[in-house]
Amino acid sequence: MNLTLKIWRQAGPNDKGGLHTYQVADISADMSFLEMLDVLNEQLNEKGEEPVAFDSDCREGICGMCSLMINGEAHGPEVTTTCQLHMRSFKDGDTITIEPWRAEPFPVVKDLIVDRSAFDRIIQSGGFISANTGSAPEANSVPAPRDKAMRAFNVATCIGCGACVAACPNGSASLFVGAKITHLGELPQGQPERWSRVVDMVGQHDHEGFGGCTNIGECAAACPKEIPLDVISQLNKDLRTALKNGH
């Protein structure tokens, strides 16, 4: 198929940036979206134009490195990561607009690449269980109810890609924070730090400049790992309990 691409180019964080138009031809339906961009970049390199910078690493939907707003949707039209989006989701003659994540706490580094280190700092503020190496008890000494363990797993699948933030009109990272609060809060090992964790993580979230949640639900709809919206209810519930108890 032949496509028209409108791609955001921005030389650096302080550059103004803008959309540039490119044509690509003979794109196979079996290509991934990023392989289509590889074709464009090879073409640009031949022409002596600097290739488009974009993030990707595992290209199997698990590392969370890839991003991209594709026609205004985080990770494009399917419920998956951009690297797992295939060109069979598009048709010959389509015009595709490709932009970076848009959120103040995710400043653009170059072209389609943004800085998501705010997520690391949120984890540093409390997204862990304090268990020094060597101090762990026998693994089966603390059974974890299967349903709770399953819920913990289902939300622990968050890949930290930032699509939730990009999709949210408020630029909120509540889904990201809620997923971690729920993951660790559902497990017996996570209980000792449960209340301080939620207070600290929400504090860091707000400090980074992410917006508040107003129950729009775009985050859960955009999440490639289908983290459900109820983790935000869990977040609010835990936060309320923590604050009520003076944490």
Added chain:
Amino acid sequence: MAGSTLHDGLTPLNGPSEQKSDDARGYYTLGDKLVDPVAPTGPIKDRWTTRKFENRLVNPANRRKLDVIIVGTGLAGGAAAATLGEAGYNVKSFCYQDSPRRAHSIAAQGGINAAKNYKEDGDSTFRLFYDTVKGGDYRSRESNVYRLAEVSANIIDQCVAQGVPFAREYGGLLDNRSFGGVQVSRTFYARGQTGQQLLIGAYQAMERQVAAGTVESFTRHEMLELIVVDGKARGIIARDMVTGEIETHLADVVVLATGGYGNVFFLSTNAMGSNVTAAWRAHRKGAYMANPCYTQIHPTCIPVSGDHQSKLTLMSESLRNDGRIWVPKKKEDCEKDPRDIPEEDRDYYLERIYPSFGNLVPRDIASRQAKNMCDEGRGVGPLVGDFRRGVYLDLGDAIKRLGKDAIEEKYDNLLDMYERITGENPYEVPMRIYPAVHYVMGGLWVDYHLQSNIPGLFVSGEANFSDHGANRLGASALMQGLADGYFVLPNTIRDYLADGPFEKIDETHEAVVEARRSVEDRVQKFLSINGTRSADSYHKELGNIMWEYCGMERTEDGLRKAIDMIRELKADFWSNLKVLGSADTLNQSLEKAGRVADFIELGELMCIDALNRRESCGGHFRAESQTDDGEALRHDDEFAYVAAWEWGGDEGQPVLHKEDLIYTAIEMKQRSYK
């Protein structure tokens, strides 16, 4: 109990090997034999305990004065950063990704082995040790492997305490499954995302130390040179990939946990950024590269669909527990819809050839047999070139037996991923799989302490060579990464650091200045060649050479040809490369050029190593060394050694140092899964 006889570890069961063939003559120089200077002795079950006691301690008050650089944040690097940070050392952690959480350990699907024996099915530390040595085709060091098996149970405890959500049974206790070529259930898993969950555990532990101030995290940084001062590793030169700045980082000790080099094949299941540069730069500074030709080709990957392909995707081989692998008996059926091929016309070739292990034979055997079927013209799927590269992995029987829901619960995300990539529904149509490069057993040579032959340079995880011999068993990579990071390295590095802090050096030291200048010159060189071809195009060409001649099956003639082709490719690369953009900004073409340059040199060494090893063992199959019925034939009398290669200079030849593998607890036997 034939086949599993164990010995106490007090007497050697074999002597040194004597190589008769010399296929690689003219390509290398033979150096002195190599001996692990810290190899433990005594009863095998006591070796690690004794060594932990013998290794010196570092006073807690001195630890914060000791600087530790750790490159890589996967399981081996992230776990080590967390643990050494907790201990109070001053850790600097580096990764090329935008966050430590993205290291490629995250993509491991199936599980992690541990000798917990929760199923009471006969498992034990000894059995895990035995299976790993045997699975590695008797080309690993037994002391290292025993230690790996020994600490495996601690890993599970540690991960559970961190909140890793492993699969559980209804009673709330941990579930296990049997995995990849073993007959006990010792594999712990988190659906098909075990690597992700373990890595997030290590990442969170490491970020906790960042908050505590013991670990400083440098993301989007790539190590481009090792700094060696007076024979000791004392730091690295790294490039800030955002600003382009070349930075000097000095330390008392350097740990490389930089993963494997499977991307030398261009197409592999590795991440796009996975590379050999850190290890290769260390190699060029004197660190030996061991068994570089040992490559694992994973049997269950999604086949190549065309020339545009940028990477291959693995389907966890846990699918082999429930999936039956087959090809049509008749060539003319290969184009048919597999659902129209009746049972009697299907060849379940693994079940036919290996009746006792069936679809669960080790990876190397499953891969090679898939290749054999396709070479016979019975491959399935689209023609790529003039060849069909695929075999069926059929869940049909399992769905009938267990129900669709049970299969979905076990493999949900894998089957979704398959459908997304291929556009085919695996619940209805048998999946197509084909082998792909997945893991490398080779890597930098290390001693029992995981220290390379450069003092102060430690290497952990996939980046070292030590634990998997010539073939790695399923669910053992996660085990090794975490064993090295949480439990081994922290207990060995302290013996080295007990002599520190070492003499202060600064950025004006001539070795530092030289290292830095060499990096800057190289960057400028890439930008100034101004030729016509992208680094990617060279990478693809190198990958084709490696896959064709140094892949699943290798021949003497093919390897010689490959070496010539790689040398030509290298010359062309350095005269015709085209890298646009500048050095002082984010420049992905420039990053790629550096990685491809190192892959080209590595590729040549892999071919020389493969050429020298005229035997078939594990992931290394030499056509000249097979049994009458086409199975791999090892030559223990000639090749029971680790091939540790020393860099011979840009114009010189690599120097081969042989480390004899002497077993004291397990007798070497030809593997047979028939």
